[in-house]
Amino acid sequence: MKAWLKDHPRHAVLLAATVAVPACLLIYLLVSLLSLRASYHEEVAQLEPRIARLQGLLAREAELREASSTVSAEVLDLVYPATADQAAVSATLQKQVREIFASAGLEVSNSQILPIQEDAGFDRITVQVTVEGGLAGLDVALADLDRHQPLLLVESLEVWPTRPGRQAEAGQTLTATVQVLALRLHS
Numbered sequence: 001m002k003a004w005l006k007d008h009p010r011h012a013v014l015l016a017a018t019v020a021v022p023a024c025l026l027i028y029l030l031v032s033l034l035s036l037r038a039s040y041h042e043e044v045a046q047l048e049p050r051i052a053r054l055q056g057l058l059a060r061e062a063e064l065r066e067a068s069s070t071v072s073a074e075v076l077d078l079v080y081p082a083t084a085d086q087a088a089v090s091a092t093l094q095k096q097v098r099e100i101f102a103s104a105g106l107e108v109s110n111s112q113i114l115p116i117q118e119d120a121g122f123d124r125i126t127v128q129v130t131v132e133g134g135l136a137g138l139d140v141a142l143a144d145l146d147r148h149q150p151l152l153l154v155e156s157l158e159v160w161p162t163r164p165g166r167q168a169e170a171g172q173t174l175t176a177t178v179q180v181l182a183l184r185l186h187s
Helices: 001-008 009-059 061-078 086-103 135-147
Strands: 107-113 118-119 122-135 153-161 175-185
Touching: 001 118, 061 122, 061 175, 086 107, 086 122, 086 135, 086 175, 122 135, 135 153, 135 175
Parallel strands: none
Antiparallel strands: 107 122, 118 122, 122 175, 153 175
């Protein structure tokens, strides 16, 4: 065989190339298949935790629905519903806040509805009220705001003493500017 290879070097090279090319293609094909298999295993490994989470959610679907409805009902007690018009809610809020301060014995000198802001599924409706009166009345009004349903939050409170006039009353009077915030579900 060695003698034949020496006598026919071109045929030997051609024979080696004929054997080597299919062998290289076969090796390339095997490496590609192994690489493809490894990438599929990697994808399956990434999907398994997601599938497990989804199966866990499906197993607890009834509990999650019950908790969601409970939370939704509690949220509806604390905010104005999405079905209520923004302008109507703003006007109602302004009227209620004025009534709370007036019923506490404070004189409401100014009230205005501030621009509505959208935030995380809610409309933030803010009313700014300027009142004048005694500290006890302000305390009663703030306590009434705390008990109000839907929930009212005092966003800011500025209090300063009122300068006494010529006919000053007994006791110190205060002037306060209060920003009261209410939430409305965003439609």
